[in-house]
Amino acid sequence: MTGIVLVVDDEFGIAELIDAVLTDEGHRVLTAINGRQGLAMMAKERPDLVFLDYMMPVMDGAEVLSAMAGDPSVAKVPVVLMSSMPEATVAERCSGYTAFMRKPFKIAQVVTLTVKLLNRDGPDGQGAL
Template sequence: MATVLIVDDEFGIAELLDAVLSDDGHKVVTAANGRQGLARVAASRPDLIFLDFMMPVMDGPAMLAALVADPETCGIPVVLMSSMPEETVRERASGHAAFLRKPFRLKQVRDLVEGLLAGRGGDN
């Protein structure tokens, strides 16, 4: 069982991801913005992070930059999520393992989780 952190200010998306990943056997932790997300990372040491691009308080690019700059967290794979095209997102954010365009299909989420956790030991 892996621990997955979902950082998104859209409660419907966070709840959907929580339900799907919990049903798949993962422990899910949620946060509504990047500042809360960083606190959850410190407390839960997630194996994978789903991170929304646009949020209040601290947005996805700022949280991602903090994760990448910290030797303790730079190895955690991050799935950056946005309704904007990936090319637009890449202009402001780097260091993520994958990009998930909203709206997404649940199969995309499950495939990303499976692929990113393979070899990390988080899915046992």
């Protein structure tokens, strides 16, 4: 299944890499450089999946997750939270993400997570990972 994927990351190289890989896989990819811009893009067009950086200026990943949880139109959109910090450290500061991807990551991880999250089963899209 292909879908609309939003990549929210202030590191241009990472956003560009994920964009290129997922576009090659047939997905439509949108990019944003910070959380505020990402939320604005979600308001215009609901993504099927979000790759979200944890540490960003203007509005970080934890703030975006909180805002998404409070918005019924995007509350159930799966989110891959990305960080160079260990997941345990990040999990202490935020919750609500579907999967965690540690930077630096392998391209295969991006493709595998995308396929897995876009093809989850269950009535609410919350199938097991």
